[in-house]
Structure formats: structure tokens, C-alpha cells
Amino acid sequence: MTIRNKPDRAIQPVFLERFSPYSFDPAATVDATDVAAVFEAARWAMSSYNEQPWRYIVGARGRSDEVRERILAVLVEPNRVWATHAPILALGLYSPQFEHNGKPNNAAQHDLGAASACLTIEAGARGLMVHQMSGILPDEARESFALSHTYIPLTALAIGRTGPNPALPDDYARRDERERTRRPIDESLLLGGF
Numbered sequence: 728m729t730i731r732n733k734p735d736r737a738i739q740p741v742f743l744e745r746f747s748p749y750s751f752d753p754a755a756t757v758d759a760t761d762v763a764a765v766f767e768a769a770r771w772a773m774s775s776y777n778e779q780p781w782r783y784i785v786g787a788r789g790r791s792d793e794v795r796e797r798i799l800a801v802l803v804e805p806n807r808v809w810a811t812h813a814p815i816l817a818l819g820l821y822s823p824q825f826e827h828n829g830k831p832n833n834a835a836q837h838d839l840g841a842a843s844a845c846l847t848i849e850a851g852a853r854g855l856m857v858h859q860m861s862g863i864l865p866d867e868a869r870e871s872f873a874l875s876h877t878y879i880p881l882t883a884l885a886i887g888r889t890g891p892n893p894a895l896p897d898d899y900a901r902r903d904e905r906e907r908t909r910r911p912i913d914e915s916l917l918l919g920g921f
């Protein structure tokens with residue numbers, strides 16, 4: 728993939744190649760080995776007290792179609808329009824309490840995000856792209872997957888290979904062509920520096 732993003736400082740190419748696509752190639756396949764490795768990378772993410780409070784529900788076209796369709800059904804409508812073309816859909820869940828002492832885990836959402844970031848970078852290294860979404864219907868997800876309050880649905884992920892998709896509405900396809908921008912680093916660092 729051609730790197731179209733210009734960082735202010737040299738960083739690993741996988742970060743620059745990463746973006747959140749809307750256009751997934753409907754003809755491209757995703758090897759089960761690659762999918763397993765992506766979730767293995769998530770497994771090795773850092774977490775508070777090594778709690779690993781995240782869980783994923785994964786549906787893959789051709790392997791777990793029924794689960795994939797149930798995940799698709801709990802996305803907000805604008806996300807369903809394009810995510811229907813992704814071969815793999817996942818729901819990201821977190822446990823709000825520490826398992827070892829039952830106290831609130833205030834880092835649980837952060838830790839799910841860290842796991843999903845690790846997953847995303849591993850996917851990119853394997854030629855896959857991930858589009859993470861906060862646009863889900865949590866109550867419907869809890870009902871569809873019979874989730875207790877032990878695990879709270881927070882995000883969804885579409886995983887696949889990017890490419891032309893004639894079935895995708897043009898306004899979504901054009902979003903993939905936008906330049907990725909970031910605020911200057913000195914606006915993100917409030918105190919101190921390097």
C-alpha cells in the first residue's frame with residue numbers, strides 16, 4: 728500500500744498505512760490463521776493488574792454467518808450500510824469490575840481500547856484493515872447475545888481487505904479517499920516535552 732500520510736517524525740509504516748476504511752473488497756478472503764493472529768495480538772495487550780477485561784464476539788462470513796448477522800443487526804443504521812460488506816465483524820466488550828476483588832475497574836474501557844489497538848496494528852501488518860465503531864446499539868447487543876452485566880458491549884470492529892466495492896454507496900467510498908490529518912504534537916502534550 729502506498730503511504731499517503733506525512734508524519735512530522737519518522738514512525739513505523741504500519742501506523743501510517745492504517746486507516747478506517749468504508750470500502751471492503753467483497754471478493755477478498757481472509758485466512759483464518761490471520762484472524763486468529765489478530766485476536767492473539769489483542770490477547771497480549773497491556774491492562775491494569777493484567778486483568779484483561781476485554782472479550783470479543785466474532786462473526787466471520789462463511790464460518791460463523793449467524794453470529795456475523797447478529798452483530799450487523801446491533802450496529803446503528805449508518806454503520807450497517809458499509810459494514811455489511813466486511814467479511815469479519817466483532818463486538819468489543821469489557822467487564823466493569825476486577826475479577827480478583829470485585830471492585831470497579833476504572834481502566835476497563837481503556838484496556839479494551841488498548842487490546843483493539845494491538846489487534847488493529849497486527850491486522851495492518853498482515854494486509855488487513857480494521858474500522859472500529861462506537862455506533863452500536865448496546866441494549867440490543869445485550870439482548871441478542873444474552874449478555875449479563877458482567878460484560879458490557881462498547882464497540883464494534885469491521886475487519887477485512889480494502890478494495891473497490893461497486894455495492895458501496897459513493898458517499899461512503901469517497902470517505903476512503905480523504906487525507907488523514909492529525910493535530911500538531913505540541914497541541915497534544917500539555918506539559919513537559921522531550
